[in-house]
Amino acid sequence: MYIIKNFSIRDIFRFSGGHLVWLTAWATAVTAFYEFFHWEFLHIPWLPLSVIGTAVAFYVGFKNNSAYDRLWEARKIWGAIINSSRMWGATVRGFVSNQFSEKDYSKEELTAIHKKLMYRHIAWLYALRSQLLIPTPWEHVSLNNFVGRTTKRRMKRFGFGLSNSDGLTEKELEEYLPKEEVTRLINFKNTATQIIDQQSQDLQHLRKLNLIDDFRHMELQKLLNDFYTHQGKCERIKKFPLPRQYGSMSFVFVGIFIFLLPLGMVSEFHKLGEYSAWFSIPFTILVGWVYLMMELIGDYSENPFEGLANDIPMLSLCRVIEIDLKQMLGETNIPPPIEAKNGVLM
Numbered sequence: 021m022y023i024i025k026n027f028s029i030r031d032i033f034r035f036s037g038g039h040l041v042w043l044t045a046w047a048t049a050v051t052a053f054y055e056f057f058h059w060e061f062l063h064i065p066w067l068p069l070s071v072i073g074t075a076v077a078f079y080v081g082f083k084n085n086s087a088y089d090r091l092w093e094a095r096k097i098w099g100a101i102i103n104s105s106r107m108w109g110a111t112v113r114g115f116v117s118n119q120f121s122e123k124d125y126s127k128e129e130l131t132a133i134h135k136k137l138m139y140r141h142i143a144w145l146y147a148l149r150s151q152l153l154i155p156t157p158w159e160h161v162s163l164n165n166f167v168g169r170t171t172k173r174r175m176k177r178f179g180f181g182l183s184n185s186d187g188l189t190e191k192e193l194e195e196y197l198p199k200e201e202v203t204r205l206i207n208f209k210n211t212a213t214q215i216i217d218q219q220s221q222d223l224q225h226l227r228k229l230n231l232i233d234d235f236r237h238m239e240l241q242k243l244l245n246d247f248y249t250h251q252g253k254c255e256r257i258k259k260f261p262l263p264r265q266y267g268s269m270s271f272v273f274v275g276i277f278i279f280l281l282p283l284g285m286v287s288e289f290h291k292l293g294e295y296s297a298w299f300s301i302p303f304t305i306l307v308g309w310v311y312l313m314m315e316l317i318g319d320y321s322e323n324p325f326e327g328l329a330n331d332i333p334m335l336s337l338c339r340v341i342e343i344d345l346k347q348m349l350g351e352t353n354i355p356p357p358i359e360a361k362n363g364v365l366m
Contacts, residue, residue: 021333024363031363038170039312040305043278047304050282054290055297063287069280073311076273080314083262083270087322090257094324094332097253104246105141105341109348111243112137115236116226125231131349133231138345139196140219144247145341146192147212149334152254152325158261159326171328212251216244254325262322274315278308329364336365 024031033040053059113134118125155162160171193202193211201218208214220241227237261267285300285307292299324332336358346354358365 021331021336021365022329022363023360023365036309036313036316039316040309043305043308043312044301046279047282047285047301047308051286051297051301054286055295063290064280064283066284066288069277069284072277072280076277076311077314079273080270080311080318083266084314084318084321086262086266087318090262091321091324091330091332094254094257097250097257098332098334098337101145101247101250102337102341104243104250105145106344108141108240108243108247109138109345111240113348115240116231118231120233121230123229130231133226135349136198137219137222138349140201140215140222141247142338142342142345143193143196144212144215144219145338146196147215148251148254149338151210151212152258152334153327155326156259156261156323158264158267159323160320160328161326213248216247216251219244258323258325267319267322270318271315274311277311281308331366333358333365 027035054063116130116133116137118130163171193206197205197215205211205214205218223232223237223240223244226232227234232240282300282304285304286297289300289303290297320328320330324330325334339355339358343354343357
């Protein structure tokens with residue numbers, strides 16, 4: 021997530037500068053052929069070009085709105101995860117007690133139970149983040165061309181590479197889960213799902229020990245069901261892309277418009293007088309760049325769990341919950357909040 025208020029010219033050029041090369045070359049080539057070789061057949065009337073431009077703008081606008089909806093929904097889901105996680109910590113500490121137990125458990129024994137349940141939840145957070153960062157075929161990093169290579173470089177400088185990790189969470193699992201659980205759970209295809217299931221099994225065991233009654237058992241299980249719901253919503257966004265007929269065709273339409281743009285510009289500027297056609301080049305570049313930026317912004321916003329700078333700051337949110345739960349346990353070895361690097365909070 022970018023935290024800077026405004027992008028600098030350097031940041032904008034880094035994001036779209038490569039496209040300016042071919043855009044400038046195409047605009048210059050059309051103008052040169054028109055002026056030097058008098059290829060006046062290259063020009064097209066402005067009216068059909070403006071109609072195409074208007075249609076493309078509406079289409080790209082729809083795509084960008086849809087991409088923003090996916091991004092904002094992902095942020096709302098993680099906001100709900102934060103709220104439910106805090107409720108989980110407070111409810112575990114308040115519900116798991118000696119109130120219904122025949123055996124009088126010591127404070128240290130109860131604290132150990134609280135810690136086990138809350139630490140396992142922290143492990144679930146990091147496991148979920150790790151799973152959401154696994155690339156899908158339609159994400160930029162999965163492409164085999166120049167875009168894929170560029171995306172990998174961006175990940176190191178403006179993506180989850182800022183956290184000095186590859187996005188995997190085996191370290192966190194080893195820290196927050198018992199060793200025997202790590203060995204067993206890490207081999208599941210969906211580790212996060214199995215961690216919540218293990219929480220449910222522990223709640224059943226606590227009910228047998230009468231450390232919770234039926235009502236408290238149901239309330240705690242309800243919170244686990246909420247975590248399943250939040251996880252499922254994240255997986256829906258991750259595993260179901262913006263329909264490619266919208267995502268891909270938007271790029272095609274922008275390409276068609278930019279291809280035709282100098283053919284309409286050069287004749288309009290030629291009417292202004294001798295050598296005026298050359299002024300069509302900067303205006304073609306400007307208009308084409310605006311359409312390109314609209315397309316790129318939507319394209320890089322539609323996947324909020326891609327590991328890039330536009331992502332939801334999952335690592336930061338995991339750390340926020342980790343800090344809250346550890347402080348609920350009264351621990352003093354609290355990790356610091358995640359700091360932004362290069363203007364990006366991951």
